[in-house]
Amino acid sequence: MSKLGLRGVLLALGVLAMAVAAACGGGSSSSGGGGKSGGSIKIGSVLPDEYDPVMFQTVQANEPLQLVYKGLVTYKDAEGTEGNKLIPGLATEVPKPTNGGKTYTFTLRKGLKYSDGEPVKASDYENTIKRLLFLGGPFSSFATSIKGATEYQDAKKQDGDISGITADDAKGTITVNLTAPDSQYLYAAGLANQAPTPAKKSPFKKSNSIPGIGPYTISIQNPSRQYTLTKTSGFNIPGISKGKVDKMTVVKESVPKMTQDVIDGKLDFMTEDPTDQLAEVKSKYKDRFREDPNPPNTYWFFMNHTTPPFDKAEVRQAVNYALDSKALQRVFNGRLQPTCNFLPALYAGMGYKKIDPCPWGDPNGKPDIAKAKQLVEKSGDKGMKVTVWANNKDPRPAIADYYRDMLNQIGFKASTKIIDQQVYFGTVGTKKTKAQTGFTDWFQDFPHPNDFFEPNLSSAALSSSPVFNFEYAPTPPDIDATLKKLKPQKPQDASDQWAALDKKLIDNGDIAVYGSELSTSFFSERMDFQNCSGVHPVYKNDFALFCLK
Amino acid sequence: MATEPATEFALEGPAAFEEEAKRAKVAGLGPWRLAMRRLRRNKSALAFGALFLVIVAMCLAAPLWANHVAHTDAIKNHLTDTVKVGGKTKDVVSPDGKPIGPTWHGRFFLGADTNGRDIAVRLLYGGRTSLTIGIGAALITALLSVIFGVMAGYFRGVTDAVISRSLDLIWSFPVILLGVALGTALALGGLKIGPIEIEGDSKLIPTLIIAIVYIPYMARPIRGQVLALREKEFVEAARAQGAGPLRIMFTEILPNLSSTIVVFVPLMMANAILLEAALSFLGAGVRPPNPSWGTMIGDGVEKIITAPHLAIVPGVMLVLTVLALNVFGDGVRDALDPRAKLHLEH
Numbered sequence: 001m002s003k004l005g006l007r008g009v010l011l012a013l014g015v016l017a018m019a020v021a022a023a024c025g026g027g028s029s030s031s032g033g034g035g036k037s038g039g040s041i042k043i044g045s046v047l048p049d050e051y052d053p054v055m056f057q058t059v060q061a062n063e064p065l066q067l068v069y070k071g072l073v074t075y076k077d078a079e080g081t082e083g084n085k086l087i088p089g090l091a092t093e094v095p096k097p098t099n100g101g102k103t104y105t106f107t108l109r110k111g112l113k114y115s116d117g118e119p120v121k122a123s124d125y126e127n128t129i130k131r132l133l134f135l136g137g138p139f140s141s142f143a144t145s146i147k148g149a150t151e152y153q154d155a156k157k158q159d160g161d162i163s164g165i166t167a168d169d170a171k172g173t174i175t176v177n178l179t180a181p182d183s184q185y186l187y188a189a190g191l192a193n194q195a196p197t198p199a200k201k202s203p204f205k206k207s208n209s210i211p212g213i214g215p216y217t218i219s220i221q222n223p224s225r226q227y228t229l230t231k232t233s234g235f236n237i238p239g240i241s242k243g244k245v246d247k248m249t250v251v252k253e254s255v256p257k258m259t260q261d262v263i264d265g266k267l268d269f270m271t272e273d274p275t276d277q278l279a280e281v282k283s284k285y286k287d288r289f290r291e292d293p294n295p296p297n298t299y300w301f302f303m304n305h306t307t308p309p310f311d312k313a314e315v316r317q318a319v320n321y322a323l324d325s326k327a328l329q330r331v332f333n334g335r336l337q338p339t340c341n342f343l344p345a346l347y348a349g350m351g352y353k354k355i356d357p358c359p360w361g362d363p364n365g366k367p368d369i370a371k372a373k374q375l376v377e378k379s380g381d382k383g384m385k386v387t388v389w390a391n392n393k394d395p396r397p398a399i400a401d402y403y404r405d406m407l408n409q410i411g412f413k414a415s416t417k418i419i420d421q422q423v424y425f426g427t428v429g430t431k432k433t434k435a436q437t438g439f440t441d442w443f444q445d446f447p448h449p450n451d452f453f454e455p456n457l458s459s460a461a462l463s464s465s466p467v468f469n470f471e472y473a474p475t476p477p478d479i480d481a482t483l484k485k486l487k488p489q490k491p492q493d494a495s496d497q498w499a500a501l502d503k504k505l506i507d508n509g510d511i512a513v514y515g516s517e518l519s520t521s522f523f524s525e526r527m528d529f530q531n532c533s534g535v536h537p538v539y540k541n542d543f544a545l546f547c548l549k
Numbered sequence: 550m551a552t553e554p555a556t557e558f559a560l561e562g563p564a565a566f567e568e569e570a571k572r573a574k575v576a577g578l579g580p581w582r583l584a585m586r587r588l589r590r591n592k593s594a595l596a597f598g599a600l601f602l603v604i605v606a607m608c609l610a611a612p613l614w615a616n617h618v619a620h621t622d623a624i625k626n627h628l629t630d631t632v633k634v635g636g637k638t639k640d641v642v643s644p645d646g647k648p649i650g651p652t653w654h655g656r657f658f659l660g661a662d663t664n665g666r667d668i669a670v671r672l673l674y675g676g677r678t679s680l681t682i683g684i685g686a687a688l689i690t691a692l693l694s695v696i697f698g699v700m701a702g703y704f705r706g707v708t709d710a711v712i713s714r715s716l717d718l719i720w721s722f723p724v725i726l727l728g729v730a731l732g733t734a735l736a737l738g739g740l741k742i743g744p745i746e747i748e749g750d751s752k753l754i755p756t757l758i759i760a761i762v763y764i765p766y767m768a769r770p771i772r773g774q775v776l777a778l779r780e781k782e783f784v785e786a787a788r789a790q791g792a793g794p795l796r797i798m799f800t801e802i803l804p805n806l807s808s809t810i811v812v813f814v815p816l817m818m819a820n821a822i823l824l825e826a827a828l829s830f831l832g833a834g835v836r837p838p839n840p841s842w843g844t845m846i847g848d849g850v851e852k853i854i855t856a857p858h859l860a861i862v863p864g865v866m867l868v869l870t871v872l873a874l875n876v877f878g879d880g881v882r883d884a885l886d887p888r889a890k891l892h893l894e895h
């Protein structure tokens with residue numbers, strides 16, 4: 001008892017010392033730049049798909065949950081490429097890999113407590129990974145590089161062991177062994193779905209009331225109507241923003257209504273793009289509206305290499321020749337940046353190198369419909385029926401209709417199949433559907449080129465059910481070997497090789513890339529737009545950076 | 550919005566006509582001629598009937614407008630095209646995605662949608678789709694309702710119990726919910742019953758769905774009427790003369806149901822057109838890119854602030870058509886039997 005008491009006093013002193021240090025030195029940097037603190041704001045959103053940190057998938061969920069569930073490492077609360085930097089989260093430092101890149105050792109900061117007052121334990125991390133794998137969260141594949149993770153997942157026993165994770169609660173150390181060197185492991189560990197949560201209060205079923213540790217706590221009034229983020233009193237981890245606004249109420253609204261409410265000052269921010277009123281917002285409210293290429297993303301049409309007519313290279317090439325990014329730009333209300341690279345331009349220095357000239361013509365130029373027609377003729381599949389798949393989220397149906405029209409122009413009999421966005425990827429990813437071609441996109445989960453290639457084009461993306469590789473074939477064919485070679489290396493060290501993989505993919509014409517989308521941020525007049533708009537490359541908007549005038 | 554016809558009725562067939570004819574001192578006129586005479590006096594019903602015919606004629610002329618005036622079809626994209634308006638060249642869709650408004654000229658007479666498709670052309674072709682589905686569904690509903698209603702009412706007993714409970718089952722679901730559920734399920738895999746296979750994007754799918762969900766609304770009143778008719782003296786007489794059930798149903802029962810059916814059909818058409826629009830608006834009816842007034846309104850809602858004409862134009866056409874059918878249907882009802890209580894509840 002006396003030992004515990006002494007330890008408690010020492011811990012309290014340690015926490016106090018850290019708080020003083022933060023208050024003296026780290027104040028401005030940890031809160032992410034200038035701007036006033038305090039006050040309450042109201043945000044319009046379509047709300048998270050899930051509130052459970054291991055189950056969410058959408059940007060609208062990641063934005064609040066990253067404030068509630070901080071991981072062992074996390075991303076810097078900063079705009080632009082600075083936001084891609086990994087910084088220590090609950091761990092004292094970002095670990096350097098040992099054992100040939102296969103082992104990472106984290107040491108927990110002392111005295112950390114969850115929002116319910118429970119102390120953070122090293123073993124909680126293994127419990128989080130188990131939940132992630134057991135419940136099959138959308139990001140569970142990022143944890144499968146941990147030794148024993150796949151076996152745990154296959155065994156389907158929640159109390160099983162993941163041999164690659166060992167924790168020492170007394171010392172606060174966590175050792176993670178990977179099956180093979182994987183430079184993306186740490187980036188994935190920085191996401192909210194790998195954040196430790198208290199084992200006792202994290203059931204192996206979906207839950208909306210799991211405590212976390214972060215600058216804000218979440219209170220869900222109605223999962224489909226409203227939730228509130230309240231600043232966590234006493235939260236103080238050096239380097240992580242403590243947040244500026246005291247309370248954020250997030251409510252569900254339709255996009256036209258939330259746009260009007262931001263204009264009228266009834267809402268202070270909207271998580272969606274003001275699609276319909278974009279031109280008006282851009283011209284009338286430019287002092288509180290911005291467009292940004294972050295988070296990095298790519299839009300393309302998938303073509304099923306195992307189903308006619310896209311099993312023929314000529315047909316895939318024809319689609320690439322016929323693509324008219326200028327037309328698609330109009331469908332995107334001008335927010336599409338035409339490109340033929342698969343990796344977004346923001347990956348400059350870690351894989352992006354502009355493919356110039358593009359093998360299928362200038363993305364900003366006119367399409368070569370004549371050449372495309374010739375290729376379709378040559379393929380022998382002219383006149384074949386093609387179904388273009390897309391989901392019903394604006395402007396996906398319009399994108400699909402553009403594509404249908406283009407396929408008809410080059411010689412097919414195309415029609416569209418529009419289904420609900422909630423079931424879309426699951427449906428086209430089911431082999432039985434035999435989806436020929438359709439809409440797909442990818443927004444980075446974390447800043448690593450492998451995050452674009454592996455989940456979309458590799459053999460690994462074919463092993464899940466439903467699959468996420470809608471080409472239904474490793475694309476390009478040798479992608480697995482290339483990824484195996486590149487994954488252990490830091491993306492910055494292998495930038496040229498990633499760029500070469502990008503070029504190979506595009507030169508083959510195996511997918512039809514047409515551009516990247518600019519995201520939008522629109523604020524009320526109350527908000528300090530100049531200092532606190534908080535566009536973040538991983539979170540889209542980092543609410544911790546928001547502040548009032 | 551209640552779109553179901555009320556089930557209250559008091560039609561009594563030719564007997565009612567005869568009585569009315571006597572009362573009106575126009576003995577010698579048959580019931581149908583008498584009805585026509587009454588209908589001709591109802592100017593508003595005739596005006597709306599004429600309006601409906603005009604709308605049908607316009608929709609039938611869609612290919613003429615598309616090929617000779619607008620020079621495009623209903624699904625062709627014109628995203629990067631330009632059009633001359635008042636001597637000035639304008640983008641059909643501006644680089645920031647705003648579609649052109651009404652030009653009041655041949656091309657893009659009512660403007661374009663987000664994909665640069667001609668609204669006027671889509672409106673006419675959409676009208677063909679909506680009317681085809683509406684009329685088709687109403688006729689199928691009428692046919693099946695008569696079959697089930699007559700069988701249930703005439704045979705009673707087990708036949709009645711099976712048919713009535715099946716109709717109750719359909720009736721227990723709200724029309725829209727049942728339509729959306731069936732539409733969504735069938736859109737993916739289509740419909741396959743034995744050798745009959747209908748693709749998911751076929752217009753037959755929404756037609757059949759609408760027809761099926763409305764059967765109880767027409768079959769039950771018919772059953773009630775048959776229950777009363779089968780006890781009438783003329784049916785007893787036919788039975789006494791040795792007529793079998795099928796003969797009695799065709800020669801004695803059906804003729805007495807004709808006015809009910811005639812009254813129901815235009816009202817059913819209006820309901821079917823409305824339901825088709827609702828299902829298509831919700832993405833469970835006509836599949837894109839095929840136009841229907843419902844899909845056009847659905848597409849237009851996304852641009853309601855910057856391009857309200859996209860939703861308003863098909864909305865107005867839908868209102869006019871349904872209004873025309875309802876007023877004309879009421880006129881037909883009044884003409885066939887002024888005492889009939891068959892009506893639409895709103």
